[in-house]
Each structure stands twice: as structure tokens, then as C-alpha cells.
Amino acid sequence: MKFKILAVITFLLLSYALYQGMWAAPREATMGDIQRIFYYHVPSAWTSFLCFFANFIASIIYLARRNLKADAFAVSTAEVGVVFCTVVLVTGPLWARPVWGIWWTWDARLTTTLVLWLIYVSYLMLRRYSTGQATPTLAAALAIFGFLDVPIVYMSIRWWRTQHPQPVIAGGQGSGLDPHMWAAVLWNWAAFMAFAALLIWVRYRLEITRQQLDEAHALKAVGQAEGSFTR
Amino acid sequence: MTSLAAVTASNLRKDVRLEWRSKDAVNAMLFFALLVVVIFSFAFDPTAEESRQIVGGLVWVAFLFAAIVALNQAWMRELRNQVLDAYRVSPAPANALFLGKALGNFLFISVVEALLMPLFVVFYNLRPVGPAWQLVPVFLLGTWALVVVGTFFAAISLRTRSREVMLPLILFPISIPALLAMVEATTMVLTGTETPRFWITLLLVYDVIFTTVCLLLFETVLHAE
Numbered sequence: 001m002k003f004k005i006l007a008v009i010t011f012l013l014l015s016y017a018l019y020q021g022m023w024a025a026p027r028e029a030t031m032g033d034i035q036r037i038f039y040y041h042v043p044s045a046w047t048s049f050l051c052f053f054a055n056f057i058a059s060i061i062y063l064a065r066r067n068l069k070a071d072a073f074a075v076s077t078a079e080v081g082v083v084f085c086t087v088v089l090v091t092g093p094l095w096a097r098p099v100w101g102i103w104w105t106w107d108a109r110l111t112t113t114l115v116l117w118l119i120y121v122s123y124l125m126l127r128r129y130s131t132g133q134a135t136p137t138l139a140a141a142l143a144i145f146g147f148l149d150v151p152i153v154y155m156s157i158r159w160w161r162t163q164h165p166q167p168v169i170a171g172g173q174g175s176g177l178d179p180h181m182w183a184a185v186l187w188n189w190a191a192f193m194a195f196a197a198l199l200i201w202v203r204y205r206l207e208i209t210r211q212q213l214d215e216a217h218a219l220k221a222v223g224q225a226e227g228s229f230t231r
Numbered sequence: 232m233t234s235l236a237a238v239t240a241s242n243l244r245k246d247v248r249l250e251w252r253s254k255d256a257v258n259a260m261l262f263f264a265l266l267v268v269v270i271f272s273f274a275f276d277p278t279a280e281e282s283r284q285i286v287g288g289l290v291w292v293a294f295l296f297a298a299i300v301a302l303n304q305a306w307m308r309e310l311r312n313q314v315l316d317a318y319r320v321s322p323a324p325a326n327a328l329f330l331g332k333a334l335g336n337f338l339f340i341s342v343v344e345a346l347l348m349p350l351f352v353v354f355y356n357l358r359p360v361g362p363a364w365q366l367v368p369v370f371l372l373g374t375w376a377l378v379v380v381g382t383f384f385a386a387i388s389l390r391t392r393s394r395e396v397m398l399p400l401i402l403f404p405i406s407i408p409a410l411l412a413m414v415e416a417t418t419m420v421l422t423g424t425e426t427p428r429f430w431i432t433l434l435l436v437y438d439v440i441f442t443t444v445c446l447l448l449f450e451t452v453l454h455a456e
Contacts, residue, residue, distance in 0.1 A: 063451060115404065115407050118407075122401045122404045125397075125400055126387070126401055129397050130391040130392070131390075134390045134456055137451060137452065138387045138390060138391075138455060141448045141452050142387065145380070145405050145441070146404075148444060149408065152433070152437055156408040156411050156412060159429055160415060
């Protein structure tokens with residue numbers, strides 16, 4: 001029931017946010033309608049960073065308490081975070097091509113986001129390739145490394161890029177935003193957060209079911225082994 | 232604390248003795264890095280003055296690939312005859328095993344770097360324009376940055392299917408800031424444009440943070456089952 005309520009709220013929020021972003025927000029003076037991608041790009045970025053933060057917290061809780069629910073939450077948030085981070089990395093170049101004239105530039109924020117994406121994809125790959133009971137522990141350790149790495153990545157890349165001339169600069173994106181534009185950004189963020197919560201919920205339930213299934217298989221195997229001993 | 236130091240030292244002695252007798256890791260790394268040096272020379276004119284700009288990156292890519300060869304072998308040795316399982320049930324501190332292994336790898340990779348640097352100088356016609364002594368902290372800190380996280384991640388990838396493939400996949404993304412720092416610092420010394428102070432500090436910070444995290448988490452990873 002709670003799930004259905006969240007689903008309905010998400011649908012309503014996404015619809016209203018679409019209206020906000022596409023019609024209610026004014027047309028940007030220099031960039032035109034292409035600027036509207038901003039309403040999807042920025043909220044996705046915030047959502048994905050929050051997902052990765054949640055993954056970090058869940059990983060610590062798992063290591064401290066050995067609670068498999070925390071592990072299920074960590075997988076769900078990492079996967080949804082990667083999805084939203086991918087949205088950021090796809091919408092960015094789509095906007096940059098007409099505005100900057102290039103798809104990609106090795107600027108601090110872009111490169112950091114790319115490295116962030118790489119780190120969490122490697123986390124998901126580790127989960128996929130590792131087998132057995134150790135997976136949650138190994139993944140939680142990697143998650144802690146990954147999260148601590150992010151500020152170092154950002155620092156290093158910012159320094160790297162300020163050393164060289166910037167190829168293109170389109171001014172501060174967040175500077176002097178029209179109140180209507182802010183409304184569009186915030187509505188979209190709310191909608192994306194609700195959508196992310198919905199996805200995490202579905203994924204979390206799936207992971208819990210998978211854990212129960214694994215446990216049932218293990219118990220069955222133990223039962224069969226015991227049966228063969230007594231016979 | 233003395234027991235930690237003593238067990239670390241005996242682990243290190245064992246690894247060094249094994250390596251001294253077999254020379255498996257060092258030989259493999261040397262040949263591998265040599266191949267990388269030769270293959271890279273096809274991609275651009277290695278003696279041109281501009282190649283000085285990219286040699287910093289090249290040196291570290293060669294050493295990074297070579298280090299992967301050694302790091303993958305490091306724990307495999309302990310799997311034979313269930314040495315790792317024996318270690319798990321023994322009362323010896325887990326961090327002693329980790330430190331011994333990391334110091335051993337650091338030593339082997341440093342030897343390879345020391346042997347190969349002259350080769351780079353010859354093949355790529357290098358003359359550092361900046362003060363050459365600055366390369367020493369860059370190489371020590373940079374190698375430790377690769378080795379400490381690499382040894383830890385090799386212990387993680389040991390538990391996965393297709394172990395050898397997994398290590399670079401998890402090690403490279405995390406190592407990106409360290410690699411950037413090593414490459415930039417080396418290039419700065421070679422071209423003599425700027426002082427690499429920031430990058431050396433960054434390497435130091437990276438080393439301190441991740442050595443601490445490795446020591447905090449290694450016992451958990453060793454006993455994960």
C-alpha cells in the first residue's frame with residue numbers, strides 16, 4: 001500500500017515537474033530551449049550523489065552490524081546512483097554540443113563525475129564477479145574506499161585543470177537563476193528523488209527476496225546432506 | 232606492537248626469500264614493462280623533444296601494468312597449501328600479514344623501477360630539466376600509493392571469479408588521483424616547468440588516508456567468509 005502511494009506521488013511529481021521544466025520556466029535568453037536540459041541534468045546529479053552517500057552509510061552499517069538489510073540497501077542505492085549518474089553523463093554532452101560547441105571537455109566537474117561513475121561501476125562489477133558469503137563484506141570495503149576517494153579526485157582534478165587554460169567556459173551555471181527556473185529545478189529534484197526512492201524500494205525488495213532464496217537453497221542443501229549421512 | 236613488528240618482519244623476510252629464490256614477480260614485471268616501452272615507441276617519435284611531455288604518463292602506465300602482474304601473484308602464493316586459511320586461524324595480527332605483503336611488493340616494484348628507469352632514459356632520450364632529486368619522493372610515494380591499495384584490492388579480488396581480471400577493474404578507478412599526481416609530478420620534473428610540490432603533497436595525503444583505511448579494514452576482509 002505504502003509502495004502504491006509512493007508510486008502515485010512519484011507519477012504526479014514527475015508530471016508536474018515536466019510541466020515546470022518544459023512550459024512554466026522561461027526560455028533562456030542566449031541558449032534557448034536547449035537550456036531546459038538543465039532541469040534534468042542538475043537534479044539527476046544531486047540525486048545520484050545522495051544515492052552514493054546513502055551507499056557509503058549503508059556499507060558502514062553493514063560492516064559494523066553485519067546486517068544483510070543494510071547490504072541490500074547498499075546494492076540498491078549504488079545501482080540507482082549509477083543510473084542517475086549515467087543520465088548526468090548523457091545529458092551533459094547533449095547540452096554541451098550546441099552551447100559549448102564540443103561534446104566533452106576535461107573540466108574538473110565533468111572529469112570528477114566520470115571518475116565517480118567509474119568507481120561505482122567497478123563496485124557493481126565486484127559484486128557481480130564475487131561469489132559466496134564474502135561478497136557483502138568485500139563490496140562494503142570497496143564502497144568505503146570509493147567514497148573517500150571522491151574528494152581527493154575532485155581536489156586533484158581541479159588543480160590539474162586550473163594549471164591549464166580552460167578550453168571553454170559558459171559562465172557559472174547556477175549564478176543568477178530566474179525564480180521560475182529555480183522552481184523548475186527544485187520540482188524536478190523532488191520528482192527525481194521520489195523516482196529514485198521508488199526504484200531503490202523495488203530493487204531493495206528484489207535483493208531481500210534474492211537473499212531469502214539463497215538462504216533457502218543453502219538450507220535445502222544442508223538438509224539433503226544431513227539426510228544422506230543418516231541414511 | 233612488538234609482536235606486530237616481529238610478525239611483519241618475518242612475513243616480509245619470507246616473501247623476500249621466496250622472491251629471491253624464484254625471481255618470478257621481478258622477472259615478469261621487468262619483461263612486461265620492457266614490452267610496454269617498446270610498443271609505446273611505435274605510437275610516436277620517442278626521441279622528439281615533444282615526447283618529453285608525455286613520457287611521465289608513459290613511465291607510470293608501464294609501471295602500473297607491471298605492478299598488476301606482481302600484485303596478482305602476491306596472494307596466489309598464499310593460497311597453495313591453504314597458507315591463508317592457516318593464517319586466518321592463527322593468533323598473529325592480520326595487519327602484520329598485510330604490511331609484510333605490501334612492503335614486499337613495494338620492494339619488488341621499486342627494484343623494477345630502478346632497473347627500468349635507465350632504459351627509459353636511453354630509449355626516450357631523457358634529460359630532466361627540473362631538479363632530478365624531486366623524482367625520488369614522487370617515485371617512493373607514488374609506488375606506495377599503488378602498492379598499498381593494490382595489495383588490499385588483490386586480497387579482495389582473490390575471492391572473486393576470474394581473479395586476475397578483477398584487480399585492475401577495481402584498482403584503476405580508485406587510483407586515478409594518485410596516477411594523475413604521479414604523472415603530473417614526473418612530467419613537471421622532466422620538463423622543468425613548475426615545481427611539483429602540490430602533487431607530492433597530494434600523494435602524501437592519499438598515502439596516509441588509504442594506508443589507514445587499509446589497516447582498519449584488512450582484518451575484516453581477511454576473515455570475510
